[in-house]
Amino acid sequence: MSDDFDDFALPDPPVMAMGSDATFDQAGIDALFGDLSAPTPTKVGVKAVIESNVISHERLPMLEVVYDRMVRTFATSMRNLTSDAIDVSLEEISTIRFGDFMSRVMLPAMIGVFRVEEWENYGLISVDSGLIYAVVDALLGGRRSAAPLVIDGRGFTSIETGLVARMLELALSDMSAAMMPITPNTMKLERIETSPRFAAIATPTNICAVATFRVDMEGRGGKFSVLLPYATIEPVRHQLGQRFMGEKFAGDNVWEAHMASEIRNTQVMVDVVMGEELLTLQQISEFKVGDTVTLHQSPNDALKLQCGGVTLGRAHIGQRRNNIAIRLVADLAKEIRA
Known part of the structure; x- marks a missing residue:
């Protein structure tokens, strides 16, 4: 039996020019x-x-200062941890997309996820296999050999993970101390992952600042990298974009004096509230000339002194040189704080 739709042909779709509002051509x-x-x-x-x-990015000079200070303190911390002669150097500071960085992580590796409490966001520390085995070898008393380590591809044990975690906690502590003069921060290591899939703290297209360090331990060693997404450092980007440390605390004395003088010369309208009475719209509509509204205030009561509906203090009303005057009975600052 033949198909009823064999002779049915759909018309070709309309092809419009690029300037048309309907559709695009190929x-x-x-x-x-x-x-x-x-x-x-x-x-x-x-x-x-x-x-x-x-990648177009903003330079962060103070972040480079932080990493330079971290190099000196971290080298001392590692010497105290391993009792070996250790040299730490900063190889480079670059900007890269998060997806590109994760794809370049050479496995096997450990990726530490840390959180900055004040910024409410995360960062990463990736440690390559050479540094992992060198730290484990140094902490467990292994022989010092310049021969390259054979990576067997096995997973890391809990002991190896714990030893590397001690090194990462030292690095975060030194990095936090180096950044403390710029902005208060608390960095805590949350977990260590061995697969980049489980350490995704940002989308692949997010821009990140990456600092790569090299640790040499008498012929052994390797590299680790600190990654901070720009979304993480957004709360302190202004401080990290400064050119020198004193810029954070420096003030513009000229503008400060100008602002103070202009504020003192500003004219402010102050209202003295004689009294308040709650009335219905019906009562107000029935007002006539000569009606009296009782405010429940005596001549000796302190009246409210308001500006823009905000009570600034209280004052007594009186007369001076044929003008209505008021005399404050409470300090304005104390009234505002109360």
């Missing part, structure tokens, strides 16, 4: 998203912007 789609049918698609349009390797 050339317009390729110009916007790139020609995906090509063997090596050319990145143009929106696709080129999203997948661009060029």
Whole structure:
């Protein structure tokens, strides 16, 4: 039996020019998203912007100062931990997308996830396998050998994870102390992961600041990296963008004096409330000339002194040189605090 729809043909979809409001033609789609049918698609349009390797970022000079101080203190901390001659150096500070950084982590590795309490966000410390085995070897009393370690691909034991966690806690403590003169912070190591999938603290396209350190332990050692997403350091980006430490505490004396003088010369309208009475709209509509409203105030009572509806203090009303005057009976500052 033949199909009833064999002779049924759909009309071709309308092809509109790029300037039309109805739809795009194939050339317009390729110009916007790139020609995906090509063997090596050319990145143009929106696709080129999203997948661009060029990252425009703001320099953070104070973050470089923090890492430089951290190098000196962390080297001392590691010498006290391992009793070995240890040299710590800062190799580079770069900016990279979070997804690109996670894809470049060489496994096996340990990734420490830490939280900054004041910023309410997270950061990462990744430790490569060479430094992991060097720290474990040093803390467990292994022989000092310059021969390269053979990585067998096995998972890390709880003892190895615990020993590396001690090193990461020292690094976070020294980093927190180095950043304390700039902004108060509390960094705590929350967990250690061995798979980048479980250490995703940001989206793949987020921009991050990465500092790479190298630790040399008499022929042994390796690298570790500290990653801070720009979303994490957003609360203190202004402080980290300063050019020198004193800029945080410096004030503009000229503008401060100008502001103080202008505030003192500002004219303010002050109201003295004789009394208040709650009336209905019906009562107000029935007012006539000569009616009296009782305010339940005596001539000796202190009246409210208000500005913009806010009570500033209390004062007595009187007369001076044929003018109505008031005399304060309470300090304005005390009344405002109360």
